[in-house]
Amino acid sequence: MILELDCGNSFIKWRVLAVNAAQVLGEGVVDSNLALLEGLEALKGLALTFCRLVSVRTAEETGALTSLLKDAFDVSVVCAAPAREMSGVRNGYEEFERLGLDRWLAMLGGFHLASGACLVLDFGTAVTADFIDADGEHLGGFICPGMPLMRNQLRTHTRKIRYGDLAAEQALESLVPGRATVEAVERGCLLMLRGFVLTQLELARSYWGEDFVVFLTGGDASLVSEVVPQARVVPDLVFVGLAMACPLS
Numbered sequence: 001m002i003l004e005l006d007c008g009n010s011f012i013k014w015r016v017l018a019v020n021a022a023q024v025l026g027e028g029v030v031d032s033n034l035a036l037l038e039g040l041e042a043l044k045g046l047a048l049t050f051c052r053l054v055s056v057r058t059a060e061e062t063g064a065l066t067s068l069l070k071d072a073f074d075v076s077v078v079c080a081a082p083a084r085e086m087s088g089v090r091n092g093y094e095e096f097e098r099l100g101l102d103r104w105l106a107m108l109g110g111f112h113l114a115s116g117a118c119l120v121l122d123f124g125t126a127v128t129a130d131f132i133d134a135d136g137e138h139l140g141g142f143i144c145p146g147m148p149l150m151r152n153q154l155r156t157h158t159r160k161i162r163y164g165d166l167a168a169e170q171a172l173e174s175l176v177p178g179r180a181t182v183e184a185v186e187r188g189c190l191l192m193l194r195g196f197v198l199t200q201l202e203l204a205r206s207y208w209g210e211d212f213v214v215f216l217t218g219g220d221a222s223l224v225s226e227v228v229p230q231a232r233v234v235p236d237l238v239f240v241g242l243a244m245a246c247p248l249s
């Protein structure tokens with residue numbers, strides 16, 4: 001069985017595949033290494049033979065997780081590494097190793113699935129947009145705060161914006177102007193996110209007309225999907241790229 005991990009700034013996304021990679025045997029989203037081990041140990045008949053992971057965390061944190069997995073499951077662990085070029089995609093950063101590896105893998109996955117120009121939008125702790133043209137040339141991208149960062153900045157830097165998670169969720173059932181703080185903030189942040197998305201679409205159209213595929217991924221992708229009905233929502237896009245960057249042999 002193969003263990004795949006996507007270690008973002010807030011959560012670790014994990015899944016276990018059968019050795020032929022055809023079937024997902026288990027998956028989850030956890031907020032700590034310990035919770036990951038618990039999730040894995042709860043899987044009946046777990047027999048890991050290989051682990052591949054991508055991390056945007058520090059080398060220390062990633063190293064600690066790698067050691068933990070090796071100790072717990074006696075498995076070899078391969079980490080995705082930066083590259084100037086792979087699978088027909090050319091990294092557009094001046095210093096290619098500085099491009100977030102989750103972005104890079106989502107780009108590899110997106111270009112592979114689109115077989116042509118694509119715009120990859122990832123909604124995690126941060127929101128990222130990346131433009132890949134039909135020749136696989138990465139034109140660059142944008143980074144802005146995601147929903148969790150936007151709302152937490154308001155909570156942290158104001159005196160009177162305070163509300164709980166349940167109220168936040170309920171506030172998004174409508175997007176009319178808010179008549180309570182929680183509604184005003186949650187809806188305001190969501191509209192910023194959607195505005196960002198629409199701006200990215202305009203830019204993509206200015207480059208490629210209608211001839212491109214939009215991919216939405218990351219934990220908060222569903223918050224924006226209705227403003228991009230033509231988009232392909234691919235929650236495991238990073239894993240698609242991870243399998244390309246870290247094949248079994």
Ligand SMILES: Nc1ncnc2c1ncn2[C@@H]1O[C@H](COP(=O)(O)OP(=O)(O)O)[C@@H](O)[C@H]1O
Binds near residue numbers: 008010123124126219
């Ligand atoms: N099962 C889940 N567990 C945690 N967060 C989730 C889940 N499903 C959706 N989310 C949303 O996903 C966001 C985090 O996205 P994610 O792509 O995991 O971020 P990162 O890669 O930066 O850790 C959170 O703001 C949360 O609203």
Ligand SMILES: CC(C)(COP(=O)(O)O)[C@@H](O)C(=O)NCCC(=O)O
Binds near residue numbers: 056100102123125
């Ligand atoms: C932009 C990111 C913070 C996104 O991380 P995430 O929200 O997925 O946790 C990450 O890809 C990163 O740390 N990138 C390095 C900087 C860059 O891509 O320019």
Ligand SMILES: [K+]
Binds near residue numbers: 008009122218
């Ligand atoms: K991510």
